[in-house]
Amino acid sequence: MLRAWSSADVRAAEAPLLAAGEPLMDRAAFALHVEVVRLLRAHRRERRVHGARVVVLAGGGANGGDALHAGALLARRGAAVTAVLAGERAHAGGLAAARAAGVRVLGDVAVGDAVVGDAVGPDDEGDEPGPLVCDALAGADLVLDGLVGIGSDGSGLRGLARALVAAVPTGTGGGHRPVVVAVDVPSGSGVDDGRVAGDVLRADVTVTFGAPKPGLLLPPASGLAGQVVPVDIGLTLPAGGVAVGRLEGADVAALWPVPGATSQKYARGVLGVVCGTTRYPGAGVLATSAAVLAGVGMVRFVDERDERDERDERDERDERDEREDPAAPPRPAGPLATAVLAARPEVVVAGAVGDGRVQAWAAGSGVDPADPARRRDVAAVVAAARDGVPAVLDAGALDLVTEGLGAHVVLTPHAGELARWLADRGERVGGVPVDRDAVEAEPWRWARRAHDLSGATVLLKGATTLVVGAGGSTWSQADGPAWLATAGSGDVLAGVVGALLAGRAEDVVADPALAARLAAAAALVHGRAAHHATPGGPVSALAVAHALPAVVADLLAQDGAPAVRDCPA
Numbered sequence: 001m002l003r004a005w006s007s008a009d010v011r012a013a014e015a016p017l018l019a020a021g022e023p024l025m026d027r028a029a030f031a032l033h034v035e036v037v038r039l040l041r042a043h044r045r046e047r048r049v050h051g052a053r054v055v056v057l058a059g060g061g062a063n064g065g066d067a068l069h070a071g072a073l074l075a076r077r078g079a080a081v082t083a084v085l086a087g088e089r090a091h092a093g094g095l096a097a098a099r100a101a102g103v104r105v106l107g108d109v110a111v112g113d114a115v116v117g118d119a120v121g122p123d124d125e126g127d128e129p130g131p132l133v134c135d136a137l138a139g140a141d142l143v144l145d146g147l148v149g150i151g152s153d154g155s156g157l158r159g160l161a162r163a164l165v166a167a168v169p170t171g172t173g174g175g176h177r178p179v180v181v182a183v184d185v186p187s188g189s190g191v192d193d194g195r196v197a198g199d200v201l202r203a204d205v206t207v208t209f210g211a212p213k214p215g216l217l218l219p220p221a222s223g224l225a226g227q228v229v230p231v232d233i234g235l236t237l238p239a240g241g242v243a244v245g246r247l248e249g250a251d252v253a254a255l256w257p258v259p260g261a262t263s264q265k266y267a268r269g270v271l272g273v274v275c276g277t278t279r280y281p282g283a284g285v286l287a288t289s290a291a292v293l294a295g296v297g298m299v300r301f302v303d304e305r306d307e308r309d310e311r312d313e314r315d316e317r318d319e320r321d322e323r324e325d326p327a328a329p330p331r332p333a334g335p336l337a338t339a340v341l342a343a344r345p346e347v348v349v350a351g352a353v354g355d356g357r358v359q360a361w362a363a364g365s366g367v368d369p370a371d372p373a374r375r376r377d378v379a380a381v382v383a384a385a386r387d388g389v390p391a392v393l394d395a396g397a398l399d400l401v402t403e404g405l406g407a408h409v410v411l412t413p414h415a416g417e418l419a420r421w422l423a424d425r426g427e428r429v430g431g432v433p434v435d436r437d438a439v440e441a442e443p444w445r446w447a448r449r450a451h452d453l454s455g456a457t458v459l460l461k462g463a464t465t466l467v468v469g470a471g472g473s474t475w476s477q478a479d480g481p482a483w484l485a486t487a488g489s490g491d492v493l494a495g496v497v498g499a500l501l502a503g504r505a506e507d508v509v510a511d512p513a514l515a516a517r518l519a520a521a522a523a524l525v526h527g528r529a530a531h532h533a534t535p536g537g538p539v540s541a542l543a544v545a546h547a548l549p550a551v552v553a554d555l556l557a558q559d560g561a562p563a564v565r566d567c568p569a
């Protein structure tokens with residue numbers, strides 16, 4: 001599991017060690033240079049550090065200090081290192097180390113009484129990179145981004161720092177692009193909230209010290225961090241202080257409901273499904289298939305009934321009452337349930353919500369809220385959820401969600417659906433109702449807001465899926481390929497979430513915070529199933545569902561004790 005701590009927690013953990021004279025920056029810089037050595041060996045044709053051209057972009061704080069110290073170590077290994085000083089001051093220790101190691105220093109900053117280096121820009125403002133800097137960047141094998149770390153307020157880079165970021169070759173049109181390593185965080189990104197205001201240099205690797213910061217896991221900033229390499233510099237972080245977590249494969253086994261030798265289907269969890277309509281049966285097929293293939297004990301699929309069906313049922317019931325005959329004859333499956341049964345014959349069909357017991361519900365996928373019959377079924381599920389039955393509410397069910405649910409209910413909107421849901425509740429940003437762009441710019445903020453308003457666990461679908469559960473606990477999962485953004489993908493995810501809620505229903509009722517971890521595990525498995533279905537290529541939602549058993553089996557075989565539970569027969 002990857003855990004991110006806030007910059008305040010990291011600073012608090014650093015403080016006593018710095019006061020005690022622990023060499024935290026030396027540790028950070030050493031680890032940083034080790035990662036750079038690895039990257040240079042991997043990426044350079046010569047496979048070595050000697051002769052590699054490295055540019056260090058150094059701000060005036062300790063982030064720049066880390067970068068300059070690492071630059072010094074690289075220079076001592078034979079790299080041709082150029083440091084560009086971007087601040088009005090430079091980290092004195094880092095600069096001294098760099099100069100002593102033979103690093104070429106460019107910049108117009110005063111250190112003590114001395115002005116060092118060459119003029120950066122051609123103008124007096126000094127916020128345009130000059131030709132020496134541009135040449136160094138154009139020829140660099142690797143750029144170290146040490147402009148600003150956790151000292152950033154996330155409002156965007158300014159002055160020369162901003163101009164330097166813009167001057168790094170991007171490789172567009174097949175041109176040269178250096179490997180970019182961010183020091184602690186990509187400079188200027190929202191360290192604690194994942195916001196991106198202004199230009200941020202996209203990193204291939206971020207070497208982060210003490211602990212990952214939330215912005216490395218939270219979109220949109222997480223999309224600029226590349227591979228996150230955490231470095232232990234000896235900090236002790238507060239146990240309860242985790243701001244954001246990310247489940248990894250080894251965490252899934254402990255969450256997944258695994259049957260014991262004496263388990264039977266009812267005790268293993270029955271999932272009631274109200275997904276799809278006669279007109280659009282696909283979502284019913286996909287959500288049901290996913291739940292079955294994720295290992296739920298049984299699916300009870302609620303068929304769609306039209307008004308004529310209901311009239312007939314009422315008449316039959318009245319006739320039975322007159323005959324004092326309580327046994328209802330089994331009803332033939334309608335067209336929707338017939339489609340579902342054709343794909344998954346193991347499913348049991350129910351005539352209505354409440355016909356037969358379930359441990360959890362999945363509702364809303366592929367349901368048009370304007371469809372009166374299906375809307376009534378979904379409303380019955382929402383009522384059951386309000387009464388304490390775990391449920392995943394997707395797509396068409398979201399319109400029926402109001403305040404006062406518990407975290408045992410998982411909402412699964414995408415950004416557009418979440419924006420609409422929030423706007424309907426009067427949420428505004430910059431004086432206008434929240435829209436999709438606003439949610440995509442600050443997904444964590446709005447997922448938390450939806451959790452606060454609804455009380456439910458909120459799983460916000462996206463390239464990085466965010467889950468906010470009880471107490472604001474947050475999980476960020478980025479497990480799927482971009483190909484997973486395909487029709488029906490959300491229906492499959494709803495089925496997997498539903499399977500987990502049904503399989504661990506008692507645990508979720510006892511501890512609603514568990515729902516967020518289960519939803520995060522579902523997102524992980526869903527993403528991996530997409531990779532498994534068609535590595536590197538297009539993927540269909542049904543193929544993702546079909547890949548679930550193999551992916552789950554693989555994850556259960558990993559380290560970590562599976563939660564094998566012998567349920568009473």
Ligand SMILES: NC(=O)C1=CN([C@@H]2O[C@H](COP(=O)(O)OP(=O)(O)OC[C@H]3O[C@@H](n4cnc5c(N)ncnc54)[C@H](OP(=O)(O)O)[C@@H]3O)[C@@H](O)[C@H]2O)[C@@H](O)CC1
Nearest residue numbers: 024025028060061062063148149150151156157158161184
């Ligand atoms: N202490 C230690 O031993 C250890 C520290 N560690 C490292 O320290 C980092 C934190 O260092 P920090 O606290 O010095 O802040 P830092 O991130 O360098 O930023 C301050 C500088 O940025 C500048 N700046 C700010 N905003 C800006 C903007 N928008 N656009 C442009 N510039 C902007 C600001 O300029 P000023 O406002 O002063 O003009 C100032 O120069 C942390 O991330 C980790 O890398 C680790 O190695 C562990 C050991």
Ligand SMILES: [K+]
Nearest residue numbers: 145148183187
């Ligand atoms: K940085």
